[in-house]
Amino acid sequence: MLRALARPAAVAIGVAILLAAAGFVQLRGGPDAAPAPVLEILKALFGYEPDLAAKLLVGLQFALAAAVFAVGKRPLTDFASGLVAFIALACVSRALRDGGLVLPSVAFVAAIALLFASSAVARIDRAEPASVGRRGLSPGWSFLGALGVFTAASSLTASLAFGERQTEQAEKARARAAETPAQTTATIDLDMRQYLGKSLLDTPLPGYIPGLADLVGTNDAFLVFYNPSCETCHTVFREHFNLPRAAVVVAIEIPQADGAIAAAGDGIEDIECAQCERLTLPQGPNWMIAPPMTVRIRGGAIECVADRFGGDCFSE
Numbered sequence: 001m002l003r004a005l006a007r008p009a010a011v012a013i014g015v016a017i018l019l020a021a022a023g024f025v026q027l028r029g030g031p032d033a034a035p036a037p038v039l040e041i042l043k044a045l046f047g048y049e050p051d052l053a054a055k056l057l058v059g060l061q062f063a064l065a066a067a068v069f070a071v072g073k074r075p076l077t078d079f080a081s082g083l084v085a086f087i088a089l090a091c092v093s094r095a096l097r098d099g100g101l102v103l104p105s106v107a108f109v110a111a112i113a114l115l116f117a118s119s120a121v122a123r124i125d126r127a128e129p130a131s132v133g134r135r136g137l138s139p140g141w142s143f144l145g146a147l148g149v150f151t152a153a154s155s156l157t158a159s160l161a162f163g164e165r166q167t168e169q170a171e172k173a174r175a176r177a178a179e180t181p182a183q184t185t186a187t188i189d190l191d192m193r194q195y196l197g198k199s200l201l202d203t204p205l206p207g208y209i210p211g212l213a214d215l216v217g218t219n220d221a222f223l224v225f226y227n228p229s230c231e232t233c234h235t236v237f238r239e240h241f242n243l244p245r246a247a248v249v250v251a252i253e254i255p256q257a258d259g260a261i262a263a264a265g266d267g268i269e270d271i272e273c274a275q276c277e278r279l280t281l282p283q284g285p286n287w288m289i290a291p292p293m294t295v296r297i298r299g300g301a302i303e304c305v306a307d308r309f310g311g312d313c314f315s316e
Helices: 008-033 036-046 050-071 074-098 102-127 139-157 164-179 212-216 231-240
Strands: 187-189 221-226 248-253 277-280 286-288 293-298 301-306
Touching: 008 050, 008 074, 008 102, 036 050, 036 074, 050 074, 074 102, 212 221, 212 248, 212 277, 221 231
Parallel strands: 187 286, 221 248, 248 277
Antiparallel strands: 221 293, 293 301
């Protein structure tokens, strides 16, 4: 019995069973059961999404299992065993952090055992007297046969679908995602210097702040973007808008982004500007503005933009 098992064909059958078992487990479990390190590599190299990468991996495992079973030669079985051991070891390393250690550990131990068995078979073959004649196909025909079987099995498994259990889980996950949309905070860089010389209507401001275009119209105007906790903003209003101006003055508050912690500061009271029209940017986005930002409009066009980092829109 042991002598019958100590043959390359027996080792090849063991490797084929290991590959087929891994493919079946992943086919039933879907992308969550596929080796995460391999999926990440396919994503980085080829941009494959997890569903496509997992399906491709299952097909390759069944195809390699068929090739190993059909050919039964040591180089191919050793390659397949070594590949399984390498991937399983990577999954074991990942599982030590994320959990799910059992299956990759079993696959690693089985692959190492098959490698040792293949090495033992090779030693037995070398110790036995050489038999007369050649057994099996030549290396060239073996390679062509393996390639043919691999291609045929890949084509067959390309049409496989993941198990119903995985499909139901995916549908439930998509339903939960639809019910609970991802909470992401958009970042909007409101750089007004790129609109110098253009009309207010040619900027995104009327879209962000309804009523702003009607309020300014064709009048000269100052748009002052401020944060209530910005002491420099309070200074700008006290020094430059303490007395009435002929131009329309619009104080536009910059709200905190969703989930942001309000900045501490001395000037947390409301601004002092009796003539100001009060508006605010929409709540939610993270507005990339360095307050106080002043936009001067003259003759219907944006003439000057100044913020904390530079510029002076108050000097004539």
